[in-house]
Amino acid sequence: IKNKLDNKIIIMVSGRIIPKFYPILVYLGIDLIDCSYSMFLSAENFYDTIEYLLPIYKVKYLPCSCVACKGKLNYLFNKKHSGEKIDLLSLHNLITASNYMKKIKQYLNYEDYRVFVEKSSLDETNLISILKILDKKYFNYLKYETPIIQKSKNIRCLGPSSYNRPDFQHFRENAIKNFEPESWTRLIILLPCSSKKPYSKSKSHKAFYNVIRKFSEFPDFQEFILTSPLGVIPRQLENIYPANSYDISVTGEWDNEEINITAEMLIRMVEKYEPEIPILCHLKDGYLEIAKKASSKLPHNFVFSEIQDKTTSMESLQSLENLIKENINKFQVKSDKIENISKSWIRKFVKILDYQFGIGSGTKVIPNGLKPIRVRGNDQIDLKDLETQEKLGVFKYSTGQIVLTLPGLKRLIQTPNSINSNYIVFNGEEIRGNTLFRKGVLDYSLDLIPNSQVVIVDEAKKKIIGSGELIVGSNFIKNSKSGRIAKIYEWK
Ligand SMILES: [Zn+2]
Structure with missing residues (x-):
């Protein structure tokens, strides 16, 4: 559904939803979850621990310190028909649901969210199947919406559920x-x-x-x-x-x-x-x-x-x-080495550029060899042309990717009007400010992936006027009329 909807429209789900399902619902793009089912369950005497829904008579240790659990709930367990018990149980279950949602928001923004979705789904066969189907059949949707490039995060593989992340x-x-x-x-x-x-x-x-x-x-x-x-x-x-x-x-x-x-x-x-x-x-x-x-x-x-x-x-x-x-001598190499680009780091940069921008990109940007300079406490490397001293790009350790500068991009794309991937056509001649908004986007390629570098060209597609890191993917741009699209790189 998300594929056709404006991302600004809030999607809400309602029904028999327990907090355990929240992580995957959020992963699927649900914005709002109706938690009234938790109240219904309270009336049925269920105590929610996220992992389990326990019938209240089985609860011995109260693994929670919310107001209800610290208060009178403990003494009301054995009362069969107590309105107060149901009230306190509701309170506990709602607090639990809301805490879980806060955890989700925290992980969504600052951790590898995918591994949390997997972990919280592992003991529920239905959820595991949903993830498998998503990975196999909906990869082409997912890749424009979920983070394909993450910075400085440790990705843990949990087993089969991780194979096709x-x-x-x-x-x-x-x-x-x-x-x-x-x-x-x-x-x-x-x-x-x-x-x-x-x-x-x-x-x-x-x-x-x-x-x-x-x-x-x-x-x-x-x-x-x-x-x-x-x-x-x-x-x-x-x-x-x-x-x-x-x-x-x-x-x-x-x-x-x-x-x-x-x-x-x-x-x-x-x-x-x-x-x-x-x-x-x-x-x-x-x-x-x-x-x-x-x-x-x-x-x-x-x-x-x-x-x-x-x-x-x-x-x-x-x-x-x-x-x-x-x-070592079993195979006779036909072509000679290109001297300057056979050094280990240069070999890496050439292939990284190919990986990011397609085969041949590396040698287009680095025909003369490079002079790599480490800066800023070893978290990035500046790439300078060996002959012209021009700064072509910056390699970042956190993502392992290279951000090209304007001179670097100009080498990569010699004819902007034939560009067919990773681009945005800007409504105007010059970009000001550090954010590109939806209003400024006239046209765009359909392969834009969040967090990757995008080339911005002028209205006539005659020249490259800037570049930025995408905040959203093509699908968002297609369905939305406003919002932030990319952070513009500023060059010194
Ligand atoms: Zn509680």
Whole structure:
């Protein structure tokens, strides 16, 4: 319904709704919930603890300290027909419902709300099914309404209910769509994930790096990190949300669905490479199972290092080193490396830009190489052109994304009138102030996702006049006539 309605219209639901259902209703976009059913339940002698609706005679410990519970309610339990008991019970149940709603509002604004919805639904099979159906069938609606990019939040994976979270699906789809092999790749290395993010900061990945960097050819290696349920993460994209911020148990024991999700993504990634490129696997347990599953459906040659004990043991690392030695010259690279863009961070920036703005974007913005400068207490990196010294963009650690400056955008979009994604046509020639409102929007592309960067062009689509971070998605713009649309970036 939300798809067709103005977001300014308040949607209210009414009926037999208990507080337990509130989180998912809010997730679905309901603004107002009628809680009168809680009063009806009070009259039926039910005591609400959110998790359960307990018949009042079963309550022994009163897990609440509201006025009713602290007051006389305790003494009235055994009275069969007491009007006062019903009144106090109503009071407790309503306070409970209203407290829960406050919790929801808090989490909605400041935490990863999705995980709260999952957690509160786990013991209710109907709710779990609703979430599954939403993820599978309504992903294309959800992605314009729920946060696909979040800042500095820890995402916990709870199990099957998390496998197809919209932000995970979006990451997988986008990575498959926009990740283009580097033309100089001669070797692919598959590595297990680590609990510390980004992976390259973890102990295990530092140990892998020590081996890999012994080879001067290491910029020709493509590393992929296997994880579940998120999928396959190219080293260059490890800083992007949600790859930079999810938490799973890394025991390597996964169920079939997880293994299938990741194996499927591995196939899609490896398919992009020529079959003669060797694929080195430094993996064990569930990770190994994923690689084997994928290899059975690919023409590529998968080779495996010998793991003794852990993947970071001396013997295992030695085996990885030998494997690289054996395979390093098996594939003859046809095209030469582009010197300045093969450095690790630059390789990352090129691929991050592709991930955000489509294949080819990275090399458009960074043709001459870059001079990255760290600023502001390590939470971002300024990207400057090596030759012209122009500031092209800012990389933010919190989201792993790059915000392009006007010069950066102008390189990306050389002909504004042919732009077909991620844009807004502004009603006028110049934007003033730091917020773009609905009134200023003449036209827009249908792929706008909240929290991503949008390009703003003038009425004639002749030039780029600004850029901003979207507050809402395309769907909101379509259905609304007023409201805030984007925060405009200000350039120094
Ligand atoms: Zn109470």
